Amino acid sequence: MTAELINEIFLGAAALFVVLAILMFYRVVAGPTTQDRLLAVNVLGTNTVVILALLAAGLDEPWFLDIALIYALLNFLMAIAISKFTVERGGVL
Amino acid sequence: MIEGLVEAIPFFEELRFWAIVILVAFGLFFTFVSAVGVIRLPDVYSRAHTASQTDTLGAGLALAAVALALGWQNATVYTVLLLFFVFITNPTAAHAIARSAAESGITPWEKETDEEVTSDD
Amino acid sequence: MYNDGRAEGVTVAAERILVPLSETVTVRQTVGYAIRSGLERADDLECHLVVALPSDREMPEGQTEVETARSLLSRAESWAREDADSSSVTIETAVLGDEEYLFGPRDFVGTFSEYADDHDIDRVVLDPEYEPGATAGLLQPIERELEAVGLPYEEAPVERPARHEQLIGDGTQQFDRLFAMFWISYGFYLVLGDPTYWFDLVTGAAVAGIVAVALANVTFTFPLGRVRSPVRTVRFGLYVPYLLFEIIKANLAISIVILRPSMPIDPKLTRVNAHVRSGLPLLALANSITLTPGTLTIRADDQRLVVHSLIASARDDLFDGALERAVRFVFHGRESAAIASPRERGDAEIIGGDEL
Numbered sequence: 001m002t003a004e005l006i007n008e009i010f011l012g013a014a015a016l017f018v019v020l021a022i023l024m025f026y027r028v029v030a031g032p033t034t035q036d037r038l039l040a041v042n043v044l045g046t047n048t049v050v051i052l053a054l055l056a057a058g059l060d061e062p063w064f065l066d067i068a069l070i071y072a073l074l075n076f077l078m079a080i081a082i083s084k085f086t087v088e089r090g091g092v093l
Numbered sequence: 094m095i096e097g098l099v100e101a102i103p104f105f106e107e108l109r110f111w112a113i114v115i116l117v118a119f120g121l122f123f124t125f126v127s128a129v130g131v132i133r134l135p136d137v138y139s140r141a142h143t144a145s146q147t148d149t150l151g152a153g154l155a156l157a158a159v160a161l162a163l164g165w166q167n168a169t170v171y172t173v174l175l176l177f178f179v180f181i182t183n184p185t186a187a188h189a190i191a192r193s194a195a196e197s198g199i200t201p202w203e204k205e206t207d208e209e210v211t212s213d214d
Numbered sequence: 215m216y217n218d219g220r221a222e223g224v225t226v227a228a229e230r231i232l233v234p235l236s237e238t239v240t241v242r243q244t245v246g247y248a249i250r251s252g253l254e255r256a257d258d259l260e261c262h263l264v265v266a267l268p269s270d271r272e273m274p275e276g277q278t279e280v281e282t283a284r285s286l287l288s289r290a291e292s293w294a295r296e297d298a299d300s301s302s303v304t305i306e307t308a309v310l311g312d313e314e315y316l317f318g319p320r321d322f323v324g325t326f327s328e329y330a331d332d333h334d335i336d337r338v339v340l341d342p343e344y345e346p347g348a349t350a351g352l353l354q355p356i357e358r359e360l361e362a363v364g365l366p367y368e369e370a371p372v373e374r375p376a377r378h379e380q381l382i383g384d385g386t387q388q389f390d391r392l393f394a395m396f397w398i399s400y401g402f403y404l405v406l407g408d409p410t411y412w413f414d415l416v417t418g419a420a421v422a423g424i425v426a427v428a429l430a431n432v433t434f435t436f437p438l439g440r441v442r443s444p445v446r447t448v449r450f451g452l453y454v455p456y457l458l459f460e461i462i463k464a465n466l467a468i469s470i471v472i473l474r475p476s477m478p479i480d481p482k483l484t485r486v487n488a489h490v491r492s493g494l495p496l497l498a499l500a501n502s503i504t505l506t507p508g509t510l511t512i513r514a515d516d517q518r519l520v521v522h523s524l525i526a527s528a529r530d531d532l533f534d535g536a537l538e539r540a541v542r543f544v545f546h547g548r549e550s551a552a553i554a555s556p557r558e559r560g561d562a563e564i565i566g567g568d569e570l
Contacts, residue, residue: 005110006110006113006162009113009114009117010117010158010159010162013117013120013121013155016121017121017124017155020121020124020125020128023128023132024128024131024132026132027131027132027140033137033194033197033199034197035137035190035191035193035194035197035199036137036140038190039131039137039140039141039144039187039190040131040144042144042183042186042187042190043127043128043131043144043148046148046149046152046179046183047124047148047152049152049175049179050120050124050151050152050155050156053155053156053159053172053175054155054159056159056168057158057159057162057163062163062166062167062168062171065168065171065172065175066171068171068175069171069174069175069178069406072175072178072179072182073178075182075186076178076182076185076186079186079189079190080185080186080189083186083189083190083192083193084189084193086193086197122469123465123469126468126469126472126473129472129473130468130472133472133477134472134477134479135479135481136481138481138510138512138522139479139481139522139524141510141522142468142507142508142509142510142522142524143468143472143507145504145505145510146461146464146465146468146504146505146506146507146510147465147468147469147472147507149505150461150462150465170405171406174405174406180505181501184501184504184505185501185504187504187510188500188501188504188510188511188512191510191511191512191522192512192513195512195513195520201481201483201522202481203481203482
């Protein structure tokens with residue numbers, strides 16, 4: 001019984017994380033600078049990773065974690081690449 | 094001895110359940126704080142604070158809850174790796190973003206009222 | 215000529231080296247190399263760090279030049295002391311050429327050789343990016359002139375950012391790097407895969423081999439110690455719980471500030487001169503500072519950290535330097551952890567936003 005309850009809790013938490021991720025879209029749209037948007041997208045990405053992990057536990061699909069790991073890697077790479085690129089436009093990264 | 098263990102197991106189950114609930118709750122709380130911070134704070138540098146730190150802690154706590162729920166199996170190793178990864182990359186990304194903001198010449202927001210006071214000391 | 219100073223097998227009692235400095239990306243590594251190579255050759259080292267100024271003191275730009283030269287020298291001196299650790303190294307600093315107008319490589323070398331004669335210098339260690347004054351590309355002519363006056367010189371083998379030259383290091387160091395990198399990546403691969411399945415074992419070995427060859431020099435920019443590196447890893451394990459505790463404590467403080475409707479934040483930029491080595495220790499410190507809420511590292515140029523702090527209490531914690539001590543503990547052991555806080559050293563200051 002507790003196992004089912006735990007799954008419910010995870011799914012509920014994932015739903016709340018989705019709500020928080022959607023809130024982050026305000027900053028993505030509002031800006032005002034590129035860095036603000038980038039930051040918001042980065043936070044959104046971290047939230048997505050957490051949502052994936054929570055779903056993996058809640059739905060009992062451990063392979064979701066693979067996707068979460070790749071997503072975390074890409075999220076990091078995106079933040080570094082864009083912030084480098086905004087500084088050295090077209091230069092050597 | 095064996096009876097003691099059998100009696101202890103439901104207790105541990107209970108303990109694990111509440112630990113998971115608390116971790117998820119705190120994870121949600123800190124992620125909420127970071128969302129509020131990113132929306133409310135005045136400039137990109139202050140936003141980077143909550144984006145990197147509070148959010149990292151929130152994500153870390155939620156991932157710890159997942160690891161605890163999965164128990165001792167291969168997937169838990171993934172979760173722990175993910176946790177480490179988030180803890181290392183998030184501050185680095187925030188640093189890169191703040192640095193890029195600094196190099197594109199964005200000046201930090203400061204409180205106007207006590208500017209005179211602080212420049213004296 | 216290149217090898218002149220390297221008298222094989224002869225360990226002289228004291229070695230005197232001259233290191234001309236200028237504000238370059240490789241100046242930190244040059245100082246490090248000078249100290250290391252000097253100590254390999256002799257037990258006693260006298261290291262003369264000098265800055266040659268192109269214009270003389272009377273000229274309007276001369277004054278500021280002297281000031282920047284002095285700040286570079288004081289930084290270089292602290293680097294040298296750090297690298298020397300406990301070995302007996304005498305460090306002298308001097309500003310050269312502030313009384314005459316130096317023009318062209320011949321004048322610079324003339325000043326150096328005069329200084330070398332006065333102080334009995336054995337050899338000169340040159341920064342490959344050395345640029346006295348504003349003139350670029352003076353290195354080759356300076357080397358020719360040094361050869362002409364018969365002063366042994368050596369170019370410091372530095373790793374230039376974004377040029378990725380091969381690092382210094384003999385065979386065993388290279389092997390250690392490859393070895394460590396191989397097992398780290400192989401372990402990572404097997405954690406993600408299945409350690410009992412032969413296919414994963416074979417592909418993992420191949421991938422780890424490629425990663426080790428391609429990235430060993432990028433990952434470890436410092437020589438690994440066979441004893442020290444594992445010990446550091448253990449000490450790092452002790453550091454993590456402490457850091458976690460700090461993170462949670464500071465996060466609660468920040469949460470309260472942000473959730474208050476009035477939001478009493480007081481953001482300020484600060485500059486802190488950290489007393490940790492460049493590379494991994496500096497990375498660990500900068501990341502720890504960023505992870506502790508209320509403080510965010512914006513820049514880390516050599517040891518000068520520019521840190522943005524959100525609230526006053528976080529700023530105080532930063533100036534008390536607890537994290538810096540912890541990082542020193544991880545990398546250098548217990549006894550080097552006991553140093554004065556940045557506030558006491560006068561290495562911490564609040565700066566304006568326009569000084570970024």
